Amino acid sequence: MGALMFQGTGSDVGKSVLVAGLCRALANRGLSVLPFKPQNMSNNAAVTQDGGEIGRAQALQAIACRVAPHSDMNPVLLKPQADSSSQLIVHGKVRGTMGRNFREARRPLLKEVLESYARLRARCDIVVVEGAGSPAEINLRAGDIANMGFARAAHVPVLLIGDIDRGGVIAAVVGTRTVIDPGDAAMIHGFIINKFRGDPALFEDGYAQIEALSGWRGFGVVPWLAATARLPSEDAVVLERPTEQPGDRIVIASPILPRIANFDDLDPLKLEPAVDLVMVPPGQPIPASAALIILPGSKATIADMGFMRAQGWDIDILAHHRRGGLVLGICGGYQMLGRTISDPHGIEGNADGIAGLGLLDVDTVLEPVKALRAVRGRALDANLSGYEMHMGVTSTANHPFVTLEDGRVDGAVSTDGRLMGSYVHGLLASADMRRALLARLGAQAGGADYAASIDRALDDIAAALEQHLDIDAMLALSATAGA
Numbered sequence: 001m002g003a004l005m006f007q008g009t010g011s012d013v014g015k016s017v018l019v020a021g022l023c024r025a026l027a028n029r030g031l032s033v034l035p036f037k038p039q040n041m042s043n044n045a046a047v048t049q050d051g052g053e054i055g056r057a058q059a060l061q062a063i064a065c066r067v068a069p070h071s072d073m074n075p076v077l078l079k080p081q082a083d084s085s086s087q088l089i090v091h092g093k094v095r096g097t098m099g100r101n102f103r104e105a106r107r108p109l110l111k112e113v114l115e116s117y118a119r120l121r122a123r124c125d126i127v128v129v130e131g132a133g134s135p136a137e138i139n140l141r142a143g144d145i146a147n148m149g150f151a152r153a154a155h156v157p158v159l160l161i162g163d164i165d166r167g168g169v170i171a172a173v174v175g176t177r178t179v180i181d182p183g184d185a186a187m188i189h190g191f192i193i194n195k196f197r198g199d200p201a202l203f204e205d206g207y208a209q210i211e212a213l214s215g216w217r218g219f220g221v222v223p224w225l226a227a228t229a230r231l232p233s234e235d236a237v238v239l240e241r242p243t244e245q246p247g248d249r250i251v252i253a254s255p256i257l258p259r260i261a262n263f264d265d266l267d268p269l270k271l272e273p274a275v276d277l278v279m280v281p282p283g284q285p286i287p288a289s290a291a292l293i294i295l296p297g298s299k300a301t302i303a304d305m306g307f308m309r310a311q312g313w314d315i316d317i318l319a320h321h322r323r324g325g326l327v328l329g330i331c332g333g334y335q336m337l338g339r340t341i342s343d344p345h346g347i348e349g350n351a352d353g354i355a356g357l358g359l360l361d362v363d364t365v366l367e368p369v370k371a372l373r374a375v376r377g378r379a380l381d382a383n384l385s386g387y388e389m390h391m392g393v394t395s396t397a398n399h400p401f402v403t404l405e406d407g408r409v410d411g412a413v414s415t416d417g418r419l420m421g422s423y424v425h426g427l428l429a430s431a432d433m434r435r436a437l438l439a440r441l442g443a444q445a446g447g448a449d450y451a452a453s454i455d456r457a458l459d460d461i462a463a464a465l466e467q468h469l470d471i472d473a474m475l476a477l478s479a480t481a482g483a
Contacts, residue, residue, distance in 0.1 A: 001031070002481035003121060004474055005151050005158045007131035007188075009172035013163035014194040016057035017228050019130045021461035023064035025471060028462055032124040035061030038113045039076040039106070039132055039146035041086065043261035043299045044232075047372050047387040052092015053077065056232060056264060057130070064458045075116035076109050076145065078102075081259060081300045082349050091116065094370050094391075107143040110153060117154055126478050129156055135184060136176040148184040155482045158188045159219060159474070165195035170206055174213045189477055192469065193221040220469035227464075230457035232264035250443050253278045253290035255313050257304040261297040262389070265330050268428045271448040274438060282307075286316035291441045292326045293317055295333025297425065301366075301392070302343055302354045305336050314357060321359060326418050326440060329360075331390050334411060334421030338362040338394065347391055359419050360412045364394045375424055377404035379411075382436035386426030394423075402427075 006022075008015045019035060026033045037058050046059035052071035062069040071092030078086040078098060085099040090112060098105055121127050132146035135158075141148065151158050160176060162169040173191050191210060196203060200221045207218055254266055256279050269277045280286050286293060295317075298304040308314055321327060329337040337360045342353035347366040356364075368391065376385045379402040388410075397412030401422050404410055411422035417440070427433055435445040465471065 001125045001475065002478040003036075003117075003127040003129055003154070003156045004478040004481070005129035005131060005156045006161055006192075007135050007147050007151075007158050008133070008161045009136060009163065009169070009176055010134045010166075013161050013166075014222075014228075015130050015161055016060070017225070017231060017461065018161060018192070018194060018222065018465070019128050020057070020061045020064040020231070020458060021225075021465045022469075022471070022474075023061050023128050024458040025462035025465050026126060026128070026475075027065050028459075031126060033065045034067065034120045034124045034127050035065060035073050035130070036117055036120055036127050037074045037130045037132065038117070038150040039078070039109075040074050041078040041080065041132065043079050043259060043297075044264055045077065045079065045089075045262065045389060047374055047389060048073075048092055050092060051372055053089060053372055053389060054092065056262070060232060060454070061128070061130075063454065064462075072116035072119050075113050076106070079261070079299050082303070085349065087299070092372075094368075103140070103143050106145055110145045110149065113145050113150060114154060117150075126475070131158075134176070135160075135180050138179055138181075141181070141184075148180070148187060151187045152183065156187075157477050157480055159477075160188050160191045160216070161194050162191060163195050164193050164203070165197065165224065169193060170210055170213075173210050173216075177214045177216070188216060190217045190219045192219050195224050196221050197224045219473060222465065222468050225461055225464055227457040227460040230453055232267050232454070249274050249276045250291045250438075250441050251276050251278055251287055251289045252292045252294060253280055253286050254294045254296055255280045255286060255308065255311070256282065257296065257298050258307055259298050259300040259304050261299045261332065262330075262425050263296050265296060265425055265428060266294060268434060268448075268450040271446060271450060271453060272434060272438065272443075273446050274443040280313075282311055286313055286320065288316075288320075288323075290320060290325065292328060292437075293320055295327070295329040295336055297330055298332030298336075300348050301332040301335050301364075302341055302348055302352065304332065305341060305354050305356065308336070317357060318359075321418065324418065327359065327420070328437075329421040330427070331423055331425060332392075334360075334423060335364040335392055335394060337412075337419060337421045338364055340364070341392075342366065360397065360414065360421055362395050362397050362412050362421070364392045366392050371423070375404050375406070375410075377402045377410070377424070379403070379420075379422070379427070379433065380436035380440070382430065382432040384424065384427045384430040384433040386424040386429065388423050389425060390423050
């Protein structure tokens, strides 16, 4: 059938969710669908069936398509590890670091992007493509492989998504048409208005004005979808949004580190009626009311450990521990709980090291080979499954936290059971594991199935898109890809 690409008037306009919802809608129609994002920048990643890693959003979109994630779905992934450098992942594997030379260094990657796209297109009826950022960022157009650079090279028609909730959507859509190259503008065949609250009839005039001023036809207005809150997010900007005020529920707190990674590890806790998950922004103390502090993953563990001390969060954590509170560290957070973190190869930048919190008797050395594997095991007498994604080697603990089904052990736990660390991402997605953990806090788990919750949310979003978008016209447009 072909392919269709969705680009946005800016970041966080809802591209990832709409692509996931459309993938599920098309799959529900009986079509063979695969997702694709030429280039992504995110520290939230997932392990693929071919032993690589891709952006978390593309893994979610694969779930929407009811297929296993594959590295071809996101051939270029940039994982920021400093203000001016990112780890470069190509076809699921670490290829090095990109710094200020990014614009020039990405040019040769277009060939590999197109190879991945061709393999996907040969496997399915339709490829649903997600852009990155916005094509209106014309200062980044030269050498682009994420938006129009890909669309024009692969001859894939584009729909533009505008976010009305942030305001200025008429200017955002029409302004995009005004600033981009005419050849790029010719690739765009229409627009979608996303995140509309209230009666859509109130926007009929605005919708018509966008069509008249841009020359593009509208493909629909998508309402604000409550189901999106039940999906894992890829963009750390969501962590800065207000959360509910704690009531009678137990508080689980997690500091928002500058290079926080795979923070969707915490999402399953939002399903628990007994839990208030509090994400602590910089400048705020970790609440003394917390029963459990979770230190999440980090793409720059040494730098984030230094940031934690600068915020005074290390003092909060140590005081929490002295009061009898529980602490769980996942991946980089596990490394921070140990005595030392060393980087002799300069994996994260400079070849240096830093003292950890010293709560667990382990030491970590960062190594150039990344561990990427799906795992199953047991901890706290509960079953769990997840994946490893780390470049650190941590000394074997006297009391490992997780026993893996392949015979290995992982992580560390203190003799009193109040300090726990593990390299296993996704362990909280197990209802059995959440039950065991909350029991230690004196709370009862709700037993919700996290995977089933995501699947229901995707079906709800797909149903809304079928109602509010002209999907038949989208399919007709997708058939022109490659023409």
